């Protein structure tokens with residue numbers, strides 16, 4: 099394929115620009131500031147960003163106050179509150195018949211109890227469906243220790 103005329107060069111430029119713009123529109127992210135899980139004292143603080151490419155999620159975490167050299171769960175939950183433990187609910191994914199996509203969602207801490215990293219998973223739910231949902235930090239035993247609300 100040889101581009102020999104200036105007309106074709108302009109067309110190629112326009113389609114490249116269109117593909118860059120559509121990529122920008124499909125990559126969306128939500129952010130949560132992590133604090134105490136309702137009914138517990140604050141042990142973990144930090145931030146989580148979730149990038150969405152349709153139903154393909156990249157969860158980026160930067161947490162501190164965890165037990166050193168451990169790993170634990172980090173999941174988006176059904177609830178939309180970090181103030182009432184009764185309203186946080188279980189893991190948020192669809193369809194239910196697919197089983198729990200969030201089983202693989204984990205943070206990993208260093209010797210100082212800090213955890214910085216990311217993981218990818220498919221939850222079956224895209225950007226809009228996740229706005230306002232709680233993201234929960236579990237300790238190594240599975241107990242809920244941190245919570246934040248996903249916001250634009």
Ligand SMILES: [Cu+2]
Pocket residue numbers: 171172173174175189234236
């Ligand atoms: Cu969870």
